[in-house]
Amino acid sequence: MVITEKCCNFAAGNVKNALSAKGKRGKKSVSETNCHITMERTLVLLKPSTVMRGLIGEVTSRFEKKGLRIVGMKMLQLNDEILNEHYAHLVGKPFFPALKASMMRTPVIAMCLEGTDAIEVVRFITGYTNGRKAEPGTIRGDYCMSNQQNIVHASDSPTSAAIEIKRFFKAEELFDFGDLNMDRLYSVDLS
Numbered sequence: 078m079v080i081t082e083k084c085c086n087f088a089a090g091n092v093k094n095a096l097s098a099k100g101k102r103g104k105k106s107v108s109e110t111n112c113h114i115t116m117e118r119t120l121v122l123l124k125p126s127t128v129m130r131g132l133i134g135e136v137t138s139r140f141e142k143k144g145l146r147i148v149g150m151k152m153l154q155l156n157d158e159i160l161n162e163h164y165a166h167l168v169g170k171p172f173f174p175a176l177k178a179s180m181m182r183t184p185v186i187a188m189c190l191e192g193t194d195a196i197e198v199v200r201f202i203t204g205y206t207n208g209r210k211a212e213p214g215t216i217r218g219d220y221c222m223s224n225q226q227n228i229v230h231a232s233d234s235p236t237s238a239a240i241e242i243k244r245f246f247k248a249e250e251l252f253d254f255g256d257l258n259m260d261r262l263y264s265v266d267l268s
């Protein structure tokens with residue numbers, strides 16, 4: 078898993094307020110300099126169904142509007158080799174050959190997204206695998222009607238995210254542009 082920890086001094090105002098409120102209730106106060114917001118990275122593929130239907134911008138904007146940061150993005154043509162590896166857990170399933178063929182119909186867009194709990198957040202807004210069963214409001218729930226043509230792939234765990242990011246991106250294709258805008262996205266969520 079690719080994790081970067083960023084000191085929350087970018088959100089100094091929010092942190093100060095949160096900490097003084099805690100202090101007033103007599104709870105243990107936390108040193109401002111010890112606060113960290115943990116950032117996580119995950120892999121998303123916009124599948125050929127998205128490319129062919131002209132939904133690249135629309136689906137990408139769902140992730141951006143949520144507050145996930147695109148730290149890597151490219152178009153690439155998948156082949157047998159990478160798909161056998163990527164979908165190794167599905168080899169032997171009756172739908173495997175059709176799934177691979179569908180993933181090679183056009184190039185895909187690979188994206189590395191960053192945010193707090195990014196892996197879970199992206200899976201949540203992506204929705205259930207089968208578009209017919211996915212909740213309205215999720216990407217699959219809003220844009221598709223099947224299992225196979227289901228718009229996006231999203232890493233399902235920290236272990237998969239680490240492997241999949243490396244599968245699709247070289248280190249120099251991923252960017253870290255600091256704390257820009259972070260104070261508008263995050264707060265220190267003390268409970």
Ligand code: TYD
Binds near residue numbers: 167206224229230
């Ligand atoms: P899977 O890893 O189970 O789901 P997810 O993409 O939600 O992590 O399956 C990978 C892809 O395989 C899935 O996105 C679409 C395809 N698939 C089918 O075509 N038919 C099926 O019955 C299933 C379960 C998946």
